Amino acid sequence: MEPKTRRVAVAGRPGGPEVIETVTEDLPPLGPGQVLVRVAATGLNHADSLIRGGDYVVTMPFPLAVGVEAAGTVIATGEGVAAEVGARVCGTGWLGSCADHVVVPEERLVPIPDGLGFEEAASVAHAGAAAGALLRVWPLDGARAVVWGAAGAVGRLLVTWLSRKGAEVIGVAGGSRVAIPRDLGAKHVIDRDAGDVAAAVRAVTGGRGADVIFDPVAGETFRTSLAMLAPRGCLINYGQLTGPVGAEFGELFKAGGVFVTKFNAGAYVDGYADVAALIREALELAVAQPGVAGPIAGRFPLDRAADAFRALESGARGKVLVVPGPEES
Template structure:
């Protein structure tokens, strides 16, 4: 299994060790892991700070993955289950969601957490028939969120960097895209909306994009911050919200929006179905073997277009 011995740079603190597996208890299953996805929140935890609060080091790595149930061969994926970055894992059966035959296990490993997050984000504010900006629309959550919003009747403006990534956002369902590396985002969005702005902005960055995101909102619009990619949360001044009567909220993850494990399973199942119907919502961010787990966690720091996987052989 892979674990982090302490906070720090992945190459210096991530290690692969042998560990004894407990016998599966009631409500648990032994799963042979095919692939575990590396999530940005884990990389943030390795920096220390808020994401590391409450952790006891060493910390087992990986909380999302796919594999087969030992004894039955059932193909499953899951999230969140700490210790997923391993050859074998004892997991709660309630978290195991069947993977459709049409989906490879390596694809399914990239779906559960991003799809769950996207579905919960899409429920924050009603957007059918309205417009929304999605920052990072070519990233793992961004693609899923773009697709979920578009299928729900929203007009999505996807913000991404470079022609390849804006094309990926369009393939995921964006009605319009803005290349933030070449265009003025605010000017482009207002030109597209005829100066009206949008009903919602979904922003995973934080401080550096906060002012722009706020400006993009139309009257009574809602800014949803999630992800904290910049590790720099903005400070909200209520006076900034008054002129257009806009709202700002901080998405707190699954704990803030889930109504129990059955709800989680339904949303992950919907995400898997979406990945079957629209393969463009899942991107390859790179694949590493378990022995290379430290390099996998390093790779996430460079902002790959999709989830990085650690695979078992």
């Protein structure tokens, strides 16, 4: 039977994980084009934490129902919806997805292909949309492309996709995690714990440097990235795992007239149908190539959503999921 209420993780005010509480709220009747999804797994993302912190470039009103990514089953549909009850779906842009049920516009649903479970789909959807859009930023055919965080969620997709598109991929990861980009097709891997990453990139590119660098780290890696770019190369920053960058224009001159962009996914996609197509392609990659979906670092029940975010924000390696569980669904 269709539920009248849902359990959802809500941040009452901007702040750390301590502002998150799991509450019960009414589910309004579905409007035209809306779908009710019973959530099997919610994927947590660094953007959730940045938005909840309240001082990010993307802002949302509080109280804020947290989460944007999930996978689950369609259990009810509004007027004019073609999706069928029982369909297995996933996606991103599902606002308030850290819940046992979420109402989603139909255009934001992506079918989960056979061969992929809910947890894998909830690990790939958001990263897949980002990685797919990132591939549109700079010419890639034959490019020497560095991927920082190559063992992370977006990084694994970038390594796999770039390798298949004919780029020469140089994957950077910490310690034994270099095995992950190597298995996904990177031509070279660099252990960032083992020494000078810029020198290592220069060494594998015959001294020239990289044509393009994908960097989710920002603060700690920015100058290393400048030091390993080829003349007129491009640094694409798409996250700030170690805080923002403070830089002078003149540094770009000294690095060889290089380009630096702060990636905005919205500037590279044409509406949700396009986002859904990117996610579909990423899910197919995850079916075809073991290791794309990556390990699960932790599963937390919905009532412990705050602990799930603590795990994410303390540097979990692998996807952190909130799993509402049968008693709550």
